[in-house]
Amino acid sequence: MLDDTMTENVIVEAAEAMSSELSGASVFRAEEKSTPSLALREWRRSPTMLSSQTAAQRLSGRMPPPLAINRHGRPALLPNALITTPHRTPAKTGIYPHVLLSVYYPQIFLILTSGSYLALSSVVALGANIICNKIPGLAPRQRAICQSRPDAIIVIGEGAQLGINECQYQFRYGRWNCSALGERTVFGQELRVGSREAAFTYAITAAGVAHSVTAACSQGNLSNCGCDREKQGYYNQEEGWKWGGCSADIKYGVEFSRRFVDAREIKKNARRLMNLHNNEAGRKVLEERMKLECKCHGVSGSCTTKTCWTTLPKFREIGYILKDKYNEAVHVEVVRASRLRQPTFLKVKKTQSYRKPMDTDLVYIERSPNYCEEDTSTGSVGTQGRLCNRTSPHTDGCDLMCCGRGYNTHQYTKVWQCNCKFQWCCFVKCNTCSERTEVFTCK
Template identity: 85%
Template sequence: MDTHIMAVAVCFLFISRPVELDPFGCFTSARRICSAFQTDDKSEGFVFSRGFGRKHHLQQDPRPGPPTACHLPEPPRCHHHHWGRRSAGHQRVPVSVSLRPVELLCPWREDRLWARAESSKEAAFTYAITAAGVAHAVTAACSQGNLSHCGCDREKQGYHDQEEGWKWGGCSADVKYGVEFSRRFVDAREIKKNARRLMNLHNNEAGRKVLEERMKLECKCHGVSGSCTTKTCWTTLPKFREIGYVLKERYTTALEVEAVRATRFRQPSFLRLKQSRGYIKPTDTDLVFLERSPNYCEEDTVTGSAGTRGRLCNHTSPLTDGCNLMCCGRGHNTHQYTRVWQCNCKFQWCCFVKCNTCSEKTEVFTCK
């Protein structure tokens, strides 16, 4: 398997672990897939930039030819809000897809909340966008000629409709290859035969299905004096931002389901809508969850949620770190204090360092 494909896929899995705590103890399942993600296709391999500008290099086999081995160091935990991709000749493309802030920014460490969050609609969103992201990244790399085992879609060649006068041309994105790789790579983690497995596999497939449904057809006209005697067409990937927006909408309408056990082996065999009569199954592009999300705004000893009271917030930010969103409408307190530090330090001969004392008045804001 091509090392570059593995690199892209591994990075997506690392930045999208469904339930994990960042250094501040925050729930970052959805933000992790929107973490800073950059790739530079250079001779030394991919460069993954995650969290505070730190870089980690995938070290490839120094021998010529297609890469045969790579090493991915343990990634640092990060808490950025943007995801992007950059390849040779391309600018970094940021994507910002965030869920409601109260579902992202509340600190918790209790096992009860951890387990519950793994079956929530936030986890559903995370799995879906991760699977779609792996498929999108691999397909894009294939189209750009960066991978040795794939390329353009070979099925889209020659005339498609002679009466309408257009034919396949250019390099059509081979989304089938990307989707199949995502299916084999991402779904391989689901080995336990339980309801969580059914939920995760369904959401993975929903994310990939959304990507497939939004493939675009682009055409270029050919003819004398600007006429369009014939057209050459090819399929292209949508911007990943579009996929994020669609899955965000699916997240808001996610369906609660329950597993139906097989009569013979008593193992979960399929999912049905929990509030329905009979065995109504969710559609292929529905996001599904098993347990309702905890109330991340308020402290709850039953679920283990710590709430957002006392959390630091930014009173000028409209984003998830802003007081209006993080404090869940309760307002915020303003605290003033004087910060003191050593400044203008100079080396004196011989031999000591002399510093001035600087200070400034500053404010911090916490949720009520």
């Protein structure tokens, strides 16, 4: 996780690198780096204040009162804020497309680290090359996509974070709860062991990116894509409806996810085959769960004609399906080419035939560790201090969660207002209720 000073240094360093490229522009620093600025403290309380301001508002000067003022009297939106003021008259849009990365993308630094939201607010003047070079974990092909599509990299980051959040929800009651992924960059995360857990993280992240890109296209938030027009106007005579509305272009989302997510698999080894298979399995599950929505047209509510379109499923549904596939994950081994001895394809282990796993199966090549103790080599954070259920026989129970080490009991009293009634006139009278509660944590 990046602390305040480290993230500020990233911003300042990027600005210094870019200052030599910007002709006719001045870069100012709001204040010293020693302590978090007023802007930072205010943004942590109300982050939407900054992200709601448009690029045109910022550059034209029509914007809400600033959170901080730099030494030149200009608004400072970040600690060590970068305020770029072109010396020549700006274009009508107020943006130089080849010089500025538009602040219509206020979440550009979400992709720096998922554990620190310091720099989520808008950055007025950072070029795409500078931004992409500062994102940790990108493979060369991913960095090239970032530089050519800075608008898409924001959506990709949101999709990857969507997958991580779903992973943490699905495994919230297990010894391994996906928490380590939340502390890393949302790109390039990898469990070192090729286990079931690694299979799930790759599948859910690839599906999350495809889901996020498809949704952004349907909402008009990405260039070069939109609604799926392939079947627009086609009439289904058997069921009596025609294609219409804005169908989600899942093919574009899946292909974009394939181009970006799969690009990080550079090494030609068994783990690469495993990761690519699980990436595709996650996208395949999403594609198969697309939903058909319809709207009736006719007099007095009749359904004389019906228009239908495809929509994305709730991502929670994808999470449940992939969790089931995690429970039934297939142990595979690599078949190597006879000459080059390089990994060629995967086959189900412990079978005499060369039977390949199904397209939507999650596959793994190594058995999972027990995740009882902290071990950086396996990505295990251990279970010490985890909450557990004393009476549960399942994975959230203290016996299983604590790996036989025992548990601590904590007692506290919960107090709240209850039985509230309106009294004439005019106040509400409540009683005070309390409840003594016990919680249990692993030793």
